[in-house]
Amino acid sequence: MQNKKSITVVKIGGNIIDDAQELKHFLADFAKIDGLKVLVHGGGKSATKMAQSIGLVPQMIDGRRITDAAMLEVVVMIYAGQINKDIVAQLQANSANAMGFSGADGNLIQSDKRNHPTIDYGFVGDVKKVNTPLLATLLNTGIVPVFCAITHDKNGQLLNTNADTIASELAIALSEVFEVTLSYCFEKPGVLFDAEDDSSVIAKMNPALYAKLKAEKAIHSGMIPKLDNCFNSLSKGVQKIKIGHHKMLQDANAVCTIIEL
Amino acid sequence: MQNKKSITVVKIGGNIIDDAQELKHFLADFAKIDGLKVLVHGGGKSATKMAQSIGLVPQMIDGRRITDAAMLEVVVMIYAGQINKDIVAQLQANSANAMGFSGADGNLIQSDKRNHPTIDYGFVGDVKKVNTPLLATLLNTGIVPVFCAITHDKNGQLLNTNADTIASELAIALSEVFEVTLSYCFEKPGVLFDAEDDSSVIAKMNPALYAKLKAEKAIHSGMIPKLDNCFNSLSKGVQKIKIGHHKMLQDANAVCTIIEL
Numbered sequence: 001m002q003n004k005k006s007i008t009v010v011k012i013g014g015n016i017i018d019d020a021q022e023l024k025h026f027l028a029d030f031a032k033i034d035g036l037k038v039l040v041h042g043g044g045k046s047a048t049k050m051a052q053s054i055g056l057v058p059q060m061i062d063g064r065r066i067t068d069a070a071m072l073e074v075v076v077m078i079y080a081g082q083i084n085k086d087i088v089a090q091l092q093a094n095s096a097n098a099m100g101f102s103g104a105d106g107n108l109i110q111s112d113k114r115n116h117p118t119i120d121y122g123f124v125g126d127v128k129k130v131n132t133p134l135l136a137t138l139l140n141t142g143i144v145p146v147f148c149a150i151t152h153d154k155n156g157q158l159l160n161t162n163a164d165t166i167a168s169e170l171a172i173a174l175s176e177v178f179e180v181t182l183s184y185c186f187e188k189p190g191v192l193f194d195a196e197d198d199s200s201v202i203a204k205m206n207p208a209l210y211a212k213l214k215a216e217k218a219i220h221s222g223m224i225p226k227l228d229n230c231f232n233s234l235s236k237g238v239q240k241i242k243i244g245h246h247k248m249l250q251d252a253n254a255v256c257t258i259i260e261l
Numbered sequence: 262m263q264n265k266k267s268i269t270v271v272k273i274g275g276n277i278i279d280d281a282q283e284l285k286h287f288l289a290d291f292a293k294i295d296g297l298k299v300l301v302h303g304g305g306k307s308a309t310k311m312a313q314s315i316g317l318v319p320q321m322i323d324g325r326r327i328t329d330a331a332m333l334e335v336v337v338m339i340y341a342g343q344i345n346k347d348i349v350a351q352l353q354a355n356s357a358n359a360m361g362f363s364g365a366d367g368n369l370i371q372s373d374k375r376n377h378p379t380i381d382y383g384f385v386g387d388v389k390k391v392n393t394p395l396l397a398t399l400l401n402t403g404i405v406p407v408f409c410a411i412t413h414d415k416n417g418q419l420l421n422t423n424a425d426t427i428a429s430e431l432a433i434a435l436s437e438v439f440e441v442t443l444s445y446c447f448e449k450p451g452v453l454f455d456a457e458d459d460s461s462v463i464a465k466m467n468p469a470l471y472a473k474l475k476a477e478k479a480i481h482s483g484m485i486p487k488l489d490n491c492f493n494s495l496s497k498g499v500q501k502i503k504i505g506h507h508k509m510l511q512d513a514n515a516v517c518t519i520i521e522l
Contacts, residue, residue, distance in 0.1 A: 053315050073343060081342020082334060085411065085419055089365040093417035099366040104350040106360045106404060137402060141395070143367060150346065156354035158346055 007036040007178040011167035015187045017044030031094035039146045042163040047078040067122040067160040079148040098144045103151030111151040125151045125159025130173035175237030185246040190257035230259045268297040268439040272428035276448045278305030292355035303424040308339040328383040328421040340409040359405045364412030372412035386412045386420025391434035436498035446507040451518035491520040
């Protein structure tokens with residue numbers, strides 16, 4: 001096997017974005033990660049707040065949020081504008097040569113508008129293709145890419161896209177060129193045996209344990225698509241996946257969940 | 262003199278941004294420009310509209326617009342988010358490998374917060390330094406950079422910055438590496454002898470004619486800083502400057518004003 005450079009792909013969720021102090025600490029830690037790195041950020045609550053303040057009513061069908069044209073404008077403004085540029089400016093102050101991207105920029109992430117048999121999700125995209133050669137060139141130039149959860153269809157249409165999926169698709173694509181560690185950072189120290197007990201972190205999760213915990217209903221709801229996503233990424237070439245608090249980025253001994261095949 | 266590659270730096274103003282059809286035509290023409298190119302876009306009216314719709318009152322001191330913290334959030338959202346990403350997605354659909362930037366991205370344009378003896382302009386930046394090596398690398402990779410009028414101070418602060426100045430500073434910086442044509446596109450066919458008569462375009466403007474027309478008050482108000490800017494850019498290495506309607510980008514015989522030393 002050839003010797004690939006290592007890269008860390010980090011995804012942060014809305015809870016970090018919404019807390020200015022926590023975001024500042026996270027970005028200082030992220031900037032210190034050795035070697036190549038990519039950041040993917042979710043949206044947080046500011047898009048919803050902005051939508052409300054300009055009088056938009058969230059469109060829901062069958063309990064699913066729909067991205068209509070007006071809501072798309074808001075998420076593009078907030079995710080690609082306000083949040084992305086704030087993160088880039090802060091990383092620059094931390095000496096990381098950050099560059100902020102939507103999937104439209106450099107055609108880095110092309111999506112298909114979701115075509116569901118019964119629900120019209122509106123302007124929502126499912127990732128189709130990552131422009132790996134350009135992304136690798138940018139990384140090798142010393143750029144630290146910062147992705148928001150907006151992609152495009154290459155026909156002029158921007159699309160709202162799940163940030164977890166973007167992180168996972170970027171990690172899979174980059175695994176052609178690099179040895180990839182994918183880290184999902186959130187407010188908990190890892191995947192928990194008992195959701196109410198932060199000390200019950202599962203240190204290592206593999207498919208056998210996952211099947212057992214699912215059967216016992218110890219793992220359920222939102223964690224299931226997240227873990228399915230993880231096992232899918234590992235099977236497609238991602239080297240290592242960690243889930244936990246962002247302390248794990250700097251402290252190799254910090255508690256977290258390591259997902260493995 | 263060594264043989265430099267040619268590059269075209271185009272600045273479009275608010276009147277094109279505000280007219281969806283006109284913008285679409287402009288972007289189709291821009292995408293067809295042969296060789297290396299850079300686009301700089303102003304803001305248009307949507308930042309003011311957004312500010313009004315969320316209840317912000319424009320802050321004015323001595324007739325000058327002030328960018329307070331709330332207004333900065335709005336211009337970042339609109340310029341770097343909504344407008345920039347819409348332009349990038351449309352250029353991608355026109356087969357130009359556009360990538361959208363604020364000055365914070367890749368530290369491409371660093372500014373100093375304006376320090377005026379009597380007026381506090383708020384979060385307004387004056388360009389200090391262009392990251393020419395990185396910009397040249399991106400251009401030579403086939404990227405078409407699209408800049409909005411937001412820069413940063415490298416200490417984590419985003420700053421609102423004049424788009425004409427950004428175009429001029431980028432053109433000057435790029436002239437170290439490339440042979441630069443700078444084109445200011447607006448709604449008029451060029452600089453006019455008579456502001457009321459669109460057929461009175463001044464085909465060639467040089468410093469002697471400029472001095473004469475200023476003395477006769479044939480040229481006044483907003484055109485003076487624009488032309489001062491142009492002569493400054495030419496004296497600092499920019500090869501050629503054109504002012505006129507964007508038709509001039511595709512039609513070499515289109516009427517426009519050529520500024521020369």
